[in-house]
Amino acid sequence: MQSHQKRALVTGGAGLIGSHIVDLLLREGWTVRILDNLEPQTHKNGKPSWVNPAAEFRQGNVQDYDTMHSALTDIDVVFHEAAYGGYMPEMAKYVLVNSFGTAQMLEIIRDHQLPIRKVVVASSQAVYSEGAALCPEHGHVVPLLRPAEQLRAGDFAVHCPVLVEGIVCGKPTASIPTPESTPGGGETVYALTKVDQERLVLLWGKQTGIPTVALRYSCTYGPRQSLFNPYTGVIAIFCTRLLNHQPPVLYEDGSQTRDLCFVEDIARANLLVATSDQLDGLPVNVGSGRATSVRDLARIISAQLGIALEPLARGEFRPGEIRSLISDISRIRTIGYEPQTTLEQGIARYVEWIRTQGSVEDYFAKAEAGLRAKGIVQSVQPSR
Ligand SMILES: NC(=O)c1ccc[n+]([C@@H]2O[C@H](COP(=O)([O-])OP(=O)(O)OC[C@H]3O[C@@H](n4cnc5c(N)ncnc54)[C@H](O)[C@@H]3O)[C@@H](O)[C@H]2O)c1
Numbered sequence: 001m002q003s004h005q006k007r008a009l010v011t012g013g014a015g016l017i018g019s020h021i022v023d024l025l026l027r028e029g030w031t032v033r034i035l036d037n038l039e040p041q042t043h044k045n046g047k048p049s050w051v052n053p054a055a056e057f058r059q060g061n062v063q064d065y066d067t068m069h070s071a072l073t074d075i076d077v078v079f080h081e082a083a084y085g086g087y088m089p090e091m092a093k094y095v096l097v098n099s100f101g102t103a104q105m106l107e108i109i110r111d112h113q114l115p116i117r118k119v120v121v122a123s124s125q126a127v128y129s130e131g132a133a134l135c136p137e138h139g140h141v142v143p144l145l146r147p148a149e150q151l152r153a154g155d156f157a158v159h160c161p162v163l164v165e166g167i168v169c170g171k172p173t174a175s176i177p178t179p180e181s182t183p184g185g186g187e188t189v190y191a192l193t194k195v196d197q198e199r200l201v202l203l204w205g206k207q208t209g210i211p212t213v214a215l216r217y218s219c220t221y222g223p224r225q226s227l228f229n230p231y232t233g234v235i236a237i238f239c240t241r242l243l244n245h246q247p248p249v250l251y252e253d254g255s256q257t258r259d260l261c262f263v264e265d266i267a268r269a270n271l272l273v274a275t276s277d278q279l280d281g282l283p284v285n286v287g288s289g290r291a292t293s294v295r296d297l298a299r300i301i302s303a304q305l306g307i308a309l310e311p312l313a314r315g316e317f318r319p320g321e322i323r324s325l326i327s328d329i330s331r332i333r334t335i336g337y338e339p340q341t342t343l344e345q346g347i348a349r350y351v352e353w354i355r356t357q358g359s360v361e362d363y364f365a366k367a368e369a370g371l372r373a374k375g376i377v378q379s380v381q382p383s384r
């Protein structure tokens with residue numbers, strides 16, 4: 001990309017990932033515009049203090065045609081981060097914000113022949129469901145999400161899906177790093193809309209000739225992660241629980257693992273793909289490439305906060321939860337990406353930040369009954 005083409009639109013630029021992309025771009029000399037509707041669930045107190053004053057801030061909704069058209073004018077690169085996410089009960093809203101919002105944005109750029117040079121869209125490793133796994137008998141396999149009935153019976157393993165003469169193998173598998181070539185599809189409403197977003201962007205790129213990249217983020221955390229949203233962000237939820245002297249709640253047996261990536265590493269990946277043409281037209285994993293169990297995570301956070309409370313595992317599970325998914329980050333490594341912040345360093349940064357946020361309320365406790373009523377959290381019912 002030519003050096004003068006450095007005007008970015010960051011949708012969702014007030015959020016966790018978007019705001020760190022904004023800061024990085026500004027440091028790199030870009031001109032930055034933010035479009036963010038300040039979703040109340042995420043931004044309970046309105047516009048957050050971290051929105052960089054050196055960026056042009058526009059409050060507006062990606063669903064709104066004229067707002068988007070205007071926001072996309074005089075822009076070279078779009079970083080499309082705005083989305084509805086997490087374990088929310090809604091269905092239609094995901095489709096409207098994520099799928100429809102993205103489709104309409106692409107249509108606006110095409111129909112008005114806006115001179116956009118690149119679109120980078122925030123996808124998710126959620127598109128892989130359980131990702132790649134190893135069966136002791138069948139080797140490399142791609143299991144689907146575990147059925148709710150299986151979890152209800154207290155069986156949390158990921159079983160081999162291979163059919164042998166009409167019978168499912170069913171052996172427990174071990175998780176292995178998931179490369180981009182792994183078949184995905186989306187088995188939750190959120191994941192489905194992430195699949196929509198990345199497919200829409202990548203196929204539109206092929207049709208229009210405009211370079212695109214879909215970044216499949218792993219579990220991202222860091223300063224600015226909403227402290228108000230009880231539905232998403234395991235690190236934020238564990239921290240607010242502990243700071244309110246409530247034990248973190250582990251679903252399943254707490255041995256499920258996450259690929260946790262510090263938000264500044266995710267922001268850097270965005271800059272790298274925006275300024276290189278090597279990965280154009282592709283889905284690209286970005287994460288830490290490491291697995292951490294949720295129980296270990298609770299322990300690390302507890303130690304860093306200096307609040308020793310044993311996590312609670314109450315025999316609950318969330319249908320649709322991924323057991324273990326590690327991103328294979330070889331592809332993005334080819335353009336110089338390397339995660340730079342370890343989990344301990346990243347959590348220390350988060351804890352340091354949370355201490356500047358005044359009193360933090362335990363929104364999770366308030367949301368719990370609703371989560372159960374809507375079946376988002378369910379109980380294991382061992383057979384009698
Ligand atoms: N955080 C993660 O672990 C993770 C993992 C994979 C993918 N992602 C994706 O990364 C992107 C950014 O996520 P995040 O973690 O920064 O979330 P976030 O909630 O902190 O930020 C999203 C921002 O988008 C804004 N927004 C939501 N709906 C909007 C709308 N209709 N119009 C305009 N703005 C709107 C919100 O106000 C918020 O500021 C999302 O697309 C998300 O799906 C995040």
Ligand SMILES: [Zn+2]
Nearest residue numbers: 135138160169
């Ligand atoms: Zn098998």
